[in-house]
Amino acid sequence: MASSTVRPADQAGPSGSTTEREAARRLLDSSAKLSYDPATEVDWDTPLDDGFHGMSPEWSTLYGTRYWQEMTEAQRRELTRQESASVASTGIWFEMILQQMVLRDMYAKDPTDPRFQWALTEIADECRHSIMFGRGAAKLGAPAYRPGRFVLELGRAFKTLAVGEAAYASILVAEEVLDVMQRDWMRDERVAPFVRTINNIHVVEESRHMKFAREETRARLRHAGPLRRHVQALVVSLASYFIVTSMVNRQVYANAGLDTERALAEARANEHHKSLMRSSCSGLMEFLASCRLLTRPALAFYKRAHLI
Template sequence: MASSTARPETRRGPHAQDVARRLLDSAATLSYDPATEVDWETPLDKDFHGASPEWSTLYGTAYWREMTDAQRKELTRQEAASVASTGIWFEMILQQMVLRDIYAKDPTDPGFQWALTEIADECRHSIMFARGAQKLGAPAYRPHRIAVELGRAFKTIAFGEAAYAAILVAEEVLDVMQRDWMRDERVVPFVRTINNIHVVEESRHMKFARDETRRRLAKAGRLRRHVHAVVIAIASYVIVTSMVNKDVYQNAGLDRKRALREAGANEHHKSLMRSSCAGLMEFLASAGLLTRPALAFYKRAHLI
């Protein structure tokens, strides 16, 4: 993605341009309008879960076994809304990083046009997530103030592989859980539709993020690679630990302190996160981004 006046190292090669063209073609062929594709009119049916119960942070705990079926369903609805709200937060960070990356570059470049297409997708997704969370009967969940400020700093200074690999981590983690939710008939139908739309369109975003991460790393020296490996790991930790807001338990009518204690010790959920991120960790390892300091953050977030 480069203009004629850009430095030579920023110019996209034939392979990168070919990837962007194929993604543009895919977007033109298979994209959705959530305003018309999602059933926003039918009232929320509380006989359904908001997410696959196995993905609940309390699934498998003593507390989960004591909960009524209605409480379990309400908890998964609150958790799904929290994940959606976290998704909006990170998509706003993503959009700013991508816009900054293509600023003043060649608009005729397919990579430039794909970047704008991705931003347009993310705008629609954010609106879709917002409406979905509202329909689930949840409040506006926001990350902790520290996470918000770290995100503010990250979107301002992150560049190259640090930006694109962090984008990939957030998208991959959401993708795995949403693939389960969209196929699960226990999940309320409109949420399944939202998840299907996001999975289909994010698959293109993940392809681009992987390609950009490899391309930027090809020009990175040892020091930059090691520094960015830690930056990506910290960003991943903040994103993953912000997905389920601590207020979901109280809003689901549960004992907040007990729920937090049992969720924090839930080995089932930790194991599920690790297994779902196996492919992502394999990619990061192949890219040389699983350094010893970075591994500490991934382990703490139960991603490896």
């Protein structure tokens, strides 16, 4: 397993391979040319128009259920606003884990290395994203949604212990799932304009983060043996399961004025939403398979989370 403070032996020299450094330079150049300041790009001042959704309705956990059919349009819009805020809050939670893992990985490494500089650029992006998501959730009229205590404590352990490919592949999973959702939402005129702007900013900037996470995952696994791959594959699948199943907090239903127990039951049985999650993660699963991280135990957790 790669140390969080020592560059793995499979990488060339203290600054990684020439190809990896060049890739980091391109990411730095892209960031310099195309980045956003959410404080000025997002319309924070216009009051919320409750005629808009918070996400594309088709992404709601209740879309297509009997309960959805019984709801008024106003209830559907309120539910999607609460669900969108919950997804954003989960994003903040994982972005804070991400920042700590990347900082720990870069500790005491060469600051002249473009990979080091890109890592700090990514952390700066994530700080802005977390503030943006927090302000967006507040504007949607939502409380501070958080994962349950058990998952919070697992996250605390994960950010402290996860290293190498487990850290970067887990980062990729969280970012890829959110990216697919937000690409739909940012184009949907039914979604509140300020939410669409937030989604657009996140999609543009996260595309660079995902590229870096893919490159780092491949690099860390370059000479990994079967045992290491099996262990890390299981770690990544467990992280993925808890991230995805924490995206929509059970409290969103009560806050949208719905019967929580009925909503939870119908959401758990919602084949439309499960199918949407599976189809949106096909590219991610192909990448994990190419890295030989789709072992039988890992597949069990991806199936439970309806990612495959």
